[in-house]
Amino acid sequence: QCPQKWKRVFCTLCNSKKHSRDRCPSIWRVYLLKDDAGDKALPMHRLYCYNCGRKGHFGDDCMERRSSRVPNEDGSAFSGDNLSGELK
Amino acid sequence: TTNTDYPWILNHDHSKQKEIADWLTMEIKDFVAYISPNRQEIEIRNRTISRIRAAVKELWPDADLHVFGSYATDLYLPGSDIDCVVNSASGDKENRNSLYSLASFLKQRKLASQVEVIAKARVPIIKFVEPHSQIHIDVSFERTNGLEAAKLIREWLQETPGLRELVLIVKQFLHSRRLNNVHTGGLGGFSIICLVYSFLHLHPRLVTGEIDPRDNLGVLLIDLFELYGKNFGYDDVGITVQDGHPAYIPKREWRDLQPGRNPFTLAIQDPGDPTNNISRGSFNLRDIKKSFAGAFDLLTDRCFELDMATFKDRVGRSILGNVIKYRGKPR
Numbered sequence: 379q380c381p382q383k384w385k386r387v388f389c390t391l392c393n394s395k396k397h398s399r400d401r402c403p404s405i406w407r408v409y410l411l412k413d414d415a416g417d418k419a420l421p422m423h424r425l426y427c428y429n430c431g432r433k434g435h436f437g438d439d440c441m442e443r444r445s446s447r448v449p450n451e452d453g454s455a456f457s458g459d460n461l462s463g464e465l466k
Numbered sequence: 467t468t469n470t471d472y473p474w475i476l477n478h479d480h481s482k483q484k485e486i487a488d489w490l491t492m493e494i495k496d497f498v499a500y501i502s503p504n505r506q507e508i509e510i511r512n513r514t515i516s517r518i519r520a521a522v523k524e525l526w527p528d529a530d531l532h533v534f535g536s537y538a539t540d541l542y543l544p545g546s547d548i549d550c551v552v553n554s555a556s557g558d559k560e561n562r563n564s565l566y567s568l569a570s571f572l573k574q575r576k577l578a579s580q581v582e583v584i585a586k587a588r589v590p591i592i593k594f595v596e597p598h599s600q601i602h603i604d605v606s607f608e609r610t611n612g613l614e615a616a617k618l619i620r621e622w623l624q625e626t627p628g629l630r631e632l633v634l635i636v637k638q639f640l641h642s643r644r645l646n647n648v649h650t651g652g653l654g655g656f657s658i659i660c661l662v663y664s665f666l667h668l669h670p671r672l673v674t675g676e677i678d679p680r681d682n683l684g685v686l687l688i689d690l691f692e693l694y695g696k697n698f699g700y701d702d703v704g705i706t707v708q709d710g711h712p713a714y715i716p717k718r719e720w721r722d723l724q725p726g727r728n729p730f731t732l733a734i735q736d737p738g739d740p741t742n743n744i745s746r747g748s749f750n751l752r753d754i755k756k757s758f759a760g761a762f763d764l765l766t767d768r769c770f771e772l773d774m775a776t777f778k779d780r781v782g783r784s785i786l787g788n789v790i791k792y793r794g795k796p797r
Contacts, residue, residue, distance in 0.1 A: 406769040407685055408487045415676040424673050428693060431703035431716035436670060438697075445699025448759060454697050455689035460670045 396451045403452050407460075415462055428456055436460075472787040473796055474500035481780035486769045490684025490785045497786060498631045500797060501544055501638070511537070514599045515548065518577055522552055525571045529554035531605075534612035536655050539619045541633055543641060544794050547602035551609055560607040565592055568605070578603075614738050615656055621710075622663050628679030628686065632662045635687060635790060642791035643757050651750030653732075660734045660744065664705050665690050667712040684785075688765050695758030700751060704733035708740065764789045 388395055391402040428437030429445050438450065438457030453459060474496045483489040503511070519531040535549030536542035552559055552568070559568075562585050569592050572578035578594035592605045606612075623629055636658055640646035648654040653661075669689065671677045679686060704715045704723065715735070717723060722741035723733055732751050736742035748754065768785050775783075 400774055401770050403766070405773050406487050406490075406688060406766060408485050409671055409677050409685060410488070410681040411676055412678055418674045418676050420674055424668075425670075426668050426714040428697055428703060428714065429699045431699070431714040431719075433713075437699075445702045446697050448696040450697055454692050456668075456670060456693060456697065458670075461674060462676055 472784040486773045487684040494683045534616040538616040550605045638790045648747045657745040664712040691758045691762035695762050701729045706735040707737050
């Protein structure tokens with residue numbers, strides 16, 4: 379992708395090497411939590427995978443080969459990481 | 467870009483919001499309020515339908531006229547047409563003679579101009595413009611599936627906060643890119659509703675109940691474009707909404723799904739008929755997916771740009787404007 383290999387991008391907000399700080403998804407991927415968000419549980423039987431269609435995991439965490447040909451380098455909303463600290 | 471291009475931001479400046487996602491949430495609410503019909507528009511529509519219903523009953527005492535589609539679920543954009551269906555006790559009104567006799571009866575009563583009778587289609591209809599209100603109306607005959615779908619969608623809207631707002635934004639977005647017409651391979655209204663409904667019930671933050679969607683419409687809109695524009699496995703995954711439980715299903719396990727020549731198709735199981743794929747007509751999925759990905763890029767670029775801008779440069783700006791391209795009469 380980048381012809382200037384010696385210019386490494388690095389994000390000081392989230393430590394990713396995939397984007398610079400001014401293009402970090404954490405700038406816009408911000409959720410306003412409910413007051414009682416802390417005592418929520420993760421119902422495993424209600425998770426579905428956008429990649430293989432099966433139950434029990436999110437699409438970003440799927441072990442099957444990727445179905446979509448668009449790359450997903452930074453991760454999306456549909457990832458186990460996109461939950462509050464406790465639930466990860 | 468001056469704010470006259472984006473009339474919903476007039477007197478609604480959110481440029482001082484700390485979080486860009488909150489600004490976008492507020493702008494979504496402003497746009498939805500702006501395009502929602504006012505009392506006067508609702509009354510005109512209701513009166514128009516009442517007049518046509520009265521005429522139908524006069525012509526055929528055993529028949530009645532019902533509305534379905536976006537008008538019946540309150541999910542219509544300004545200037546969209548009204549879908550009606552004539553059902554009768556005898557069930558014999560879906561033939562050429564009936565179509566033409568209703569068409570000429572409405573013309574005589576000055577309730578219809580620019581009348582077209584489309585008798586040969588899979589679903590025969592009469593299309594016309596009601597002269598007083600200039601509203602476009604489609605009438606079909608002897609069917610109930612549209613009415614059942616409208617009833618189901620009204621239930622979904624009741625139980626799913628955020629559904630109405632996101633559906634209207636996605637509809638407007640697809641409309642601006644001419645991708646919301648099934649006849650040209652775009653997405654129909656019911657398919658759009660199913661995509662948003664499924665998204666809202668399967669999103670990690672909503673599965674856990676950590677967030678109220680109404681407080682997070684901005685980030686959810688971006689997450690939605692990201693899912694359907696970049697990540698969703700259209701080749702392998704179908705969407706089902708049986709008995710109010712949105713879920714994914716591997717396409718291989720959907721017995722009644724007719725495998726076409728092209729695996730890259732959208733498959734949404736009809737809640738009223740599990741053998742039917744309601745999005746089978748949307749053959750232009752390539753462009754639909756690309757447009758969603760484009761919306762994600764436009765929105766996130768705009769968020770980065772405005773997040774870095776000074777307060778002075780943020781005043782009077784719109785995040786949504788370039789994405790949804792609303793070009794209507796000022797309201």
